[in-house]
Amino acid sequence: MIYNREVLRLLSTSSLKKYLNSSGALQRELLAEADRVRKKAVGANVYFRGIVEFSNICEKNCYYCGIRKGNKAVRRYRMSFEEINECLKFIERVRYGSVVLQSGETTFHAAQDFLLQIVRHIHKRYPAMGVTLSCGELSFDQMKELKEAGAHRYLLRIETSVPRLYRLLHPRDHSIARRKQCLKDLRVLGYQVGSGIMIGLPGQTDDDLIADLRYFQKNDFDMFGLGPYVIHDQTPLVTPNVRAWWNDRREEIFQKTLNFIAILRILMPTCNIAAATALEVFHRTGRVEALKAGANVIMPVVTPRAYRHDYLLYQGKPCIDEDATKCSGCIVGKVRAAGLVPALGIQGNSLHFIQRTKG
Numbered sequence: 001m002i003y004n005r006e007v008l009r010l011l012s013t014s015s016l017k018k019y020l021n022s023s024g025a026l027q028r029e030l031l032a033e034a035d036r037v038r039k040k041a042v043g044a045n046v047y048f049r050g051i052v053e054f055s056n057i058c059e060k061n062c063y064y065c066g067i068r069k070g071n072k073a074v075r076r077y078r079m080s081f082e083e084i085n086e087c088l089k090f091i092e093r094v095r096y097g098s099v100v101l102q103s104g105e106t107t108f109h110a111a112q113d114f115l116l117q118i119v120r121h122i123h124k125r126y127p128a129m130g131v132t133l134s135c136g137e138l139s140f141d142q143m144k145e146l147k148e149a150g151a152h153r154y155l156l157r158i159e160t161s162v163p164r165l166y167r168l169l170h171p172r173d174h175s176i177a178r179r180k181q182c183l184k185d186l187r188v189l190g191y192q193v194g195s196g197i198m199i200g201l202p203g204q205t206d207d208d209l210i211a212d213l214r215y216f217q218k219n220d221f222d223m224f225g226l227g228p229y230v231i232h233d234q235t236p237l238v239t240p241n242v243r244a245w246w247n248d249r250r251e252e253i254f255q256k257t258l259n260f261i262a263i264l265r266i267l268m269p270t271c272n273i274a275a276a277t278a279l280e281v282f283h284r285t286g287r288v289e290a291l292k293a294g295a296n297v298i299m300p301v302v303t304p305r306a307y308r309h310d311y312l313l314y315q316g317k318p319c320i321d322e323d324a325t326k327c328s329g330c331i332v333g334k335v336r337a338a339g340l341v342p343a344l345g346i347q348g349n350s351l352h353f354i355q356r357t358k359g
């Protein structure tokens with residue numbers, strides 16, 4: 001059997017391409033092997049993180065993203081301290097164990113202070129709760145302050161590790177070197193470091209995806225949040241041609257994302273890998289399929305309903321009219337139905353991180 005960690009590490013680019021594009025019996029074998037590797041390395045537990053999308057104010061202009069600064073159709077918001085606290089209470093009540101605080105990227109001082117205040121509050125009032133931040137590129141000092149205030153993890157997708165593609169997807173003043181440096185800084189600061197990419201981007205080749213896999217291994221990340229690229233009409237990337245191209249490739253993008261997750265699980269068995277919400281744009285059971293393919297983290301949206309319509313990074317985001325209570329019961333049931341164990345009431349830290357930092 002070809003799939004084991006050591007063998008895959010040595011696999012040639014052409015073999016990786018074959019698995020990335022596999023379907024039918026070959027894909028079933030790949031996914032089953034990823035599931036086996038997961039159960040052996042980290043067990044059948046699925047960890048929960050309630051995600052609070054606390055602000056859609058962003059200073060950046062990534063060409064793919066619906067809340068980019070240049071999209072004047074978006075109503076901008078920042079949740080109040082009290083609103084965020086209600087979300088935290090909810091997370092505690094339904095025992096998700098961890099919170100992800102996500103937002104657009106801002107550099108102004110007041111926004112940074114606010115985030116710091118929230119993290120301190122969680123540390124004091126909800127000391128058992130795991131805290132993940134996902135707020136874009138911050139300065140070393142800001143990331144340090146937030147770590148000292150009680151943040152445990154940081155999620156910063158590289159989006160693509162390939163400079164040529166990064167250039168096509170971002171304005172000139174967005175820097176892949178800076179993003180890579182941030183990821184290095186987060187590690188130095190003692191965070192559990194998460195990264196990831198989008199799959200199915202216009203201009204992205206299989207070689208690019210394989211370069212991403214190698215980049216992930218080389219940088220020894222602890223966690224991953226990766227998902228399919230989904231079009232958003234109010235972005236510069238989406239021309240009529242790209243829309244047609246993307247619509248034709250929907251199933252291919254979905255399957256390729258599952259295959260990528262499975263390969264990543266086999267390559268990095270002890271990492272936490274999230275099942276991206278964006279998969280549910282393609283299939284109602286998208287996240288469950290990702291869990292079966294080796295993902296072990298799920299991030300139910302806890303953002304109040306009033307704000308969900310204003311935090312659309314991509315089109316067709318699921319559950320924007322549901323409230324968090326309904327999502328909670330639904331997601332726990334889905335995990336059980338996949339034959340996995342909803343690990344409620346614990347932080348669910350990355351075993352990869354625990355092992356690399358012990359002693």
Ligand code: SAH
Pocket residue numbers: 064065066102103104105134135136137155156157159197198227228229230231232278313314315
């Ligand atoms: N501003 C922060 C966090 C919020 S964006 C940051 O950029 O890191 C979180 C993630 O949403 C991004 O990393 C990107 O991978 C994803 N995203 C943005 N637009 C998307 C799209 N059109 N399709 C799929 N994912 C998208």
Ligand code: SF4
Pocket residue numbers: 058059060061062065066067068069103104105136313
């Ligand atoms: Fe802003 Fe993040 Fe969207 Fe880029 S991906 S525009 S940084 S919210």
